[in-house]
Structures are given as structure tokens and as C-alpha cells.
Amino acid sequence: MHQIKLLGMKTLGELKKSGYKPVSVKDELRKNMILKMKSGEELFPGILGYDKTVLPQLQNAILARHDIILLGLRGQAKTRILRLLVNFLDEKVPVIEGSEVNDDPLNPISKYGKEMVAKHGDDTPISWLAREQRYGEKLATPDTTVADLIGDLDPIKAASKKLTLADEEVINFGLIPRTNRGIFVINELPDLQPRIQVALLNIMQERDIQIRGFNVRIPLDVSLAFSANPEDYTNRGNIITPLKDRIDSQIITHYPKELKIASEITRQESWSRRNGEVEVEIPELYRNVLEYVAFEARDSEYIDQKSGVSTRMTITAMEQVVSAAERRAISNGESKAKLRVTDLYYMIPALTGKLELVYEGEQEGAVNVAKHLLGKAIRRAFLDVFEDPSGKQSEKQINPYKEILDWFADGNELSIPDLMSEKSYQEVLKSVDGLKKLVTEKNSLPEEDLYAVMDLIIEALHQFSKLGKEDVDDHRSYSDMLGSMLGGMGDFDEDDFDL
Numbered sequence: 001m002h003q004i005k006l007l008g009m010k011t012l013g014e015l016k017k018s019g020y021k022p023v024s025v026k027d028e029l030r031k032n033m034i035l036k037m038k039s040g041e042e043l044f045p046g047i048l049g050y051d052k053t054v055l056p057q058l059q060n061a062i063l064a065r066h067d068i069i070l071l072g073l074r075g076q077a078k079t080r081i082l083r084l085l086v087n088f089l090d091e092k093v094p095v096i097e098g099s100e101v102n103d104d105p106l107n108p109i110s111k112y113g114k115e116m117v118a119k120h121g122d123d124t125p126i127s128w129l130a131r132e133q134r135y136g137e138k139l140a141t142p143d144t145t146v147a148d149l150i151g152d153l154d155p156i157k158a159a160s161k162k163l164t165l166a167d168e169e170v171i172n173f174g175l176i177p178r179t180n181r182g183i184f185v186i187n188e189l190p191d192l193q194p195r196i197q198v199a200l201l202n203i204m205q206e207r208d209i210q211i212r213g214f215n216v217r218i219p220l221d222v223s224l225a226f227s228a229n230p231e232d233y234t235n236r237g238n239i240i241t242p243l244k245d246r247i248d249s250q251i252i253t254h255y256p257k258e259l260k261i262a263s264e265i266t267r268q269e270s271w272s273r274r275n276g277e278v279e280v281e282i283p284e285l286y287r288n289v290l291e292y293v294a295f296e297a298r299d300s301e302y303i304d305q306k307s308g309v310s311t312r313m314t315i316t317a318m319e320q321v322v323s324a325a326e327r328r329a330i331s332n333g334e335s336k337a338k339l340r341v342t343d344l345y346y347m348i349p350a351l352t353g354k355l356e357l358v359y360e361g362e363q364e365g366a367v368n369v370a371k372h373l374l375g376k377a378i379r380r381a382f383l384d385v386f387e388d389p390s391g392k393q394s395e396k397q398i399n400p401y402k403e404i405l406d407w408f409a410d411g412n413e414l415s416i417p418d419l420m421s422e423k424s425y426q427e428v429l430k431s432v433d434g435l436k437k438l439v440t441e442k443n444s445l446p447e448e449d450l451y452a453v454m455d456l457i458i459e460a461l462h463q464f465s466k467l468g469k470e471d472v473d474d475h476r477s478y479s480d481m482l483g484s485m486l487g488g489m490g491d492f493d494e495d496d497f498d499l
Helices: 002-007 012-017 025-039 054-063 078-088 111-123 155-161 194-198 201-205 230-234 241-246 259-269 284-297 311-331 341-352 359-364 366-383 402-409 422-430 435-440 447-463 481-489
Strands: 068-071 092-096 126-130 135-139 151-153 171-173 182-187 208-210 217-219 222-228 249-252 279-281 336-338 414-417 467-472 475-480
Touching (some): 025 054, 025 182, 054 068, 054 249, 078 182, 201 222, 341 366, 402 447, 402 475
Antiparallel strands (some): 092 126
């Protein structure tokens, strides 16, 4: 109720009578965080996997009134976290109407603000600034200037108002002063030129700015936050030491460490529920395959680990495979679709554009590396549920895959076109001896995922070199491994052999 009464005030006099007392922006952040913590409100909604690592450190930094930097590889939610800091600001704060630097009516800092109070006194008009308007952000680029961030003289303003360049009114304030009494974020800090970084030193320590040519310092009330890649940040010369020394808290972000968390992030961020003509169902085992692709990439010798493997990769990969299933259903006039192995291979374009390859990876080729990672992911997800086909069985143990492999050894072949209808898809999978039985014996698997899992088993047996596979344009076919090898030899002529 008190806040509502305040918002109705339009003059400095009314504000004074209300007993309003301004606080610094860092005290404001601290105060509102404490209130949210006491009420049990979620502090950083939508941020997953950081509950025991990043978020407690961030809370401590805010409670300590620190300027912070988030260090992490691409796709680790650094910018999203920093943008959520605005939720810890008051809903609205009073400013002198027309002020470029959000002058506090009770303590103006600019020439404009001081003159307004001197001229109008208690009748000085005030307006109310929403929390979203108190957040500023700049992506650091090599062409960023001191004028962009701090400010400079404006000769056009001087000419239009017939003022000399010595007049304080000709100052054109930069982004940081215009975010006075708010939060200002600089992303990719190491990309700022060293001479621009020097311009931030006063703001970080003395909390004021100095515009060139003026013997005047303007005190600012601003909370600064930064983001950076750790490789660039720790590389000597990219960040000047005095600036690094002035950043109070350095917090390291990371990729999801658990499969469950990674899957939740992809589920939350990807456009997989489309409310269109087709309902696409995603078996949990297939979700695991998709996440394991990222896990495998982050350990791969083909990938530049200093660049990282963004969580955006799995998000776009999920959208690609859902689109593949959607396209197939539309082509067959079906209203529902469930992911198949065929759909998984349609994630390749989402992978190749987001994987930074080292020399060995470049030699293999981006597409081949992506297929290699997908194959390893399929094997890993398969082993979460089924026995290792490569494992040695004792004489008393029965190979659970024997019946399936014998079916292929008898000369049978399984062919699955990309756009095969659901009815035909189920029929060809049921034709493989022992395949359905292997799935139904696993009580942990949902019954509705039966055929999708059957499909994955066949692909996994290929990945474990138990079955041969041929990809031809828009269909894939599986056959006995030995038979496919001998069949390939039939392509040779007698002249190809030296006798």
C-alpha cells in the first residue's frame, strides 16, 4: 500500500512529506534478495543445474554488495543470469523528470538536476522509473569507445544551444551514466580495448566518472557486472590487472554435470511442443541419446574444449529431430509421430554448426565427427538399459541378442525408409525375430515406446559392430555384418587381385 501511495506522487515536496529515503542500488539489491529469501521465492527462475555451485556464490556476492564477473564457456546461461538481477531492484524509483542520468530528487548529481531543484524547489516534477528501465547492457566489441560507455563532448549540442565547450551542459553521457541508480552489464569483457578498460577504473573504485575536458567528477550509483570466457580472461594482456583487481567476485559457471539436469534444460528451452497439426512424442531413451551427444562432444579429442560445447546445441538438435518426425507424419497424413533413429540423424546440421574442431577433427570432417558422436551417444544410452553386446558370455549364459542376430544371419534384411508410415514401420520391426521380446522383458521401459526402442536396439547393434548398415539417400537398411562384408567383396573383378 505504501508503494502505491508513493507512485502517485508527482513533486519533490510530496516525496519529502512521505518520508521516502533513497538507498544505494547495491543496498537495494541486498534488501530485496533478503526479502525474497525469507518468503521462499525462487531467486533465479529458469536457471537449472547451478543450485549447489553458481547460485549460492552469486547470492553471497549480492549480499556483500560486490561487483561480479561470470566466467564460463559459451552456452552456460551467463547473460540470462545477469539479466535476472533486475528482479532484485525495487519496482519503481523516483527520478527528476527529464534527467538523462536518473537523478535522485533528494540528491541530484547532474547540472540539470541541481538546476531543476534550485529553480522549482518542492515543486520539482518527478517521474517513476521502472526496474526494467534501470538495466543497461553492452556487448564488448573492439570498436567500443570511451564515449559509448562514459560520455564525451557534444559539439552539435553546444552549437544548437549556443554554449561553449566548457559548459557542463554540452556533455553527452554514455551508457553507464544513463544507467545511474541501476545495473550495468558488459558481456565478453576481454574484447574491450585496454585503453577502454582504463576508463572503467574510476567507476569500479571511486564510483564516479570524469568526462574529458571537465574538471568535474560526477558520482554514480551503479552496480556493475561482467561476463567473459575464462580462456580470454586469464590470458595475460586481455584484461588489465587493475581492472581485474577491482572486480570483487569472480564466479565460474559450468555445463550440466548430470544427465537429468541437461535433459530438463533442453526440455525447458527447446521448441518441441508446437501445438500444430502433429503431436510429436519423444521417448525418454531418445532424450538421453540427444544429451549424451553433448557429453561425448565435451570429452572428444576432435573438439576444441577451450571453445566449449554450448547447451544451445542440444536445444537446436532437439528441434531438428522433432521437425523430422513432424515432416514424416505430415507426409503420411498422420496426426501423431514418435521419434525414430532416422530422426536422430537429422540433428547433424545442428551439430556441425556448433562444434569447433581441432586439427584432427578437421581432417575427419564436421559431418563425420557429428555422426561419430551420435554413434557413441547411442551406445551410451543403450548400455543404460541393455547388456553390452560386445561383452563375453560364459557357456551357461544365453546371448540376449542371439535370436536377433541369427535372423539377420539367415540372410534377412531390415529396410526403413525415412518417410515410412507408422503402420509399415511397426510391421517391419515386428518381423525381426526376438526383437520385440527383448524390449518387453525390460519392465523399466514404457509400453508406448516399444517400437522406438526396438528401432534403437537395431541401430545400437550396428554401432557395436554386430550388424552391417547401409545409408542410401532417404532410407537405411541393416543386414548381417559378415554378409554385408562378403557382399561388398562382390564388387571386385578378378583383375583387382594380384595372383
